[in-house]
Amino acid sequence: MAPRVLFISPSFPVEMTYFTEGLAAVGAKVVGVGEHPKEALPERCKAALTNYVRVSSLFDEDRALKEIVAEVKAAGVSFDRVETLWEPTVLLAAKLREALGVPGLRVAQALPFRDKELMKRKLDAAGVRTPRHAACSDEASIRAAAERIGYPLCIKPIAGAGSADTHRVDDRADLERVLQLVRRVPTVSVEEFIEGREFTFDSICAGGRPLFYNIAWYRPKPLIARTVEWISPQVVALRNPDAPELAGGRAMGLKVLQALEFEAGFTHMEWFLKDDGEVVFGEIGARVGGARLIDQMNFVHDADLYRGWAEAVCYGRLSEPLNRRYNAAVVFKRAQGQGTIRRITGLGTYLARYGQHVACLDLLPVGAQRRNWLQTLISDGYAIVRHPDLQSCLTLADRFGTDVQLYAS
Numbered sequence: 001m002a003p004r005v006l007f008i009s010p011s012f013p014v015e016m017t018y019f020t021e022g023l024a025a026v027g028a029k030v031v032g033v034g035e036h037p038k039e040a041l042p043e044r045c046k047a048a049l050t051n052y053v054r055v056s057s058l059f060d061e062d063r064a065l066k067e068i069v070a071e072v073k074a075a076g077v078s079f080d081r082v083e084t085l086w087e088p089t090v091l092l093a094a095k096l097r098e099a100l101g102v103p104g105l106r107v108a109q110a111l112p113f114r115d116k117e118l119m120k121r122k123l124d125a126a127g128v129r130t131p132r133h134a135a136c137s138d139e140a141s142i143r144a145a146a147e148r149i150g151y152p153l154c155i156k157p158i159a160g161a162g163s164a165d166t167h168r169v170d171d172r173a174d175l176e177r178v179l180q181l182v183r184r185v186p187t188v189s190v191e192e193f194i195e196g197r198e199f200t201f202d203s204i205c206a207g208g209r210p211l212f213y214n215i216a217w218y219r220p221k222p223l224i225a226r227t228v229e230w231i232s233p234q235v236v237a238l239r240n241p242d243a244p245e246l247a248g249g250r251a252m253g254l255k256v257l258q259a260l261e262f263e264a265g266f267t268h269m270e271w272f273l274k275d276d277g278e279v280v281f282g283e284i285g286a287r288v289g290g291a292r293l294i295d296q297m298n299f300v301h302d303a304d305l306y307r308g309w310a311e312a313v314c315y316g317r318l319s320e321p322l323n324r325r326y327n328a329a330v331v332f333k334r335a336q337g338q339g340t341i342r343r344i345t346g347l348g349t350y351l352a353r354y355g356q357h358v359a360c361l362d363l364l365p366v367g368a369q370r371r372n373w374l375q376t377l378i379s380d381g382y383a384i385v386r387h388p389d390l391q392s393c394l395t396l397a398d399r400f401g402t403d404v405q406l407y408a409s
């Protein structure tokens, strides 16, 4: 019988439509859950859904839970899976599994993926190297934690996303400045600041086992990419995640999945590689990485991991052969100036020279309003470039960053 999947947020963020299609493609009956009217969903999403439950708000978890459970019970249907790949609905999915008696991550297992303090405590207990840390809800405890942990520090929200309200603190005087900035954050995580390169460890799991993993390299690290506007940030999905210098991060990734009892679906972990070779945990989400990382992973293998994920959660396997062919780098562009994009320079020359290596190009057109780069890593558009050789891939990405410019006014 076709697996029946309750899929929360089937068309937002945009790539979710492709996951919905992936589920339908592997033969699942998909019931979407979202706050928009069904008519407002993208056509492709609608076509892949068997049914749809509309809730008043996905952010009012308890209310959404009641509404969904009532509708499911009234319809007399049962589900084999409850899935989501969008961070804010990870807990709702766990609550629904418990309420509807569906296997998969329970609330107790989902919480450590949403609470950075709980996450690190569980990992400390399992012997994973995390930054020294404390959760603090008032100024006095932040000051005390700072003295205990030592400078430099990182202060960030306990349930943050997109590096919002995340600050480096260099000394006591700097702490006074940052205390003002985080005054409205109810609980912050105070951490030892880790210097080093930053990577992801992404996986698709089923039955508590990873079926696939990926390592991507942030150039530069997200905190810098999100604070310096002129940079064209890159994320490079590596062709060879089994390289010896990444062994520590790979081992940590596998250990973290076990320690957190992750069951099935995508995960997205971030970790640091210090200059002395030490590997330190960053954070993990029970979801796919954002900002086109899924497309990069697809371009590395010439694969369809939207469908691969669907197969994994529905049938516990990933049958598409995954041969690593390329390094795939995404490069995000930010226009110079404010307002409307007026001019794009260097693109023709770049494409004439390197076009064969460009897997995907999606820049805002001339005439479009600039996006807020602080709110979306996608910024004013991006290219995904790929090459079998890592150094060549980095050069392609660097040239796109420097040679292609957007101007707004």
Ligand SMILES: Nc1ncnc2c1ncn2[C@@H]1O[C@H](COP(=O)(O)OP(=O)(O)OP(=O)(O)O)[C@@H](O)[C@H]1O
Residues within 6 Å of the ligand: 131, 154, 156, 160, 161, 162, 163, 164, 166, 191, 192, 193, 194, 195, 198, 221, 222, 223, 224, 270, 282, 283
């Ligand atoms: N302890 C730390 N030491 C050094 N840098 C850190 C530390 N914690 C966070 N950072 C930097 O801040 C960035 C954002 O932190 P983190 O990933 O915890 O938060 P987030 O807002 O959930 O991130 P995302 O952008 O992935 O949603 C990290 O990618 C890293 O560059």
Ligand SMILES: [Mg+2]
Residues within 6 Å of the ligand: 162, 163, 222, 270, 283
């Ligand atoms: Mg992060």
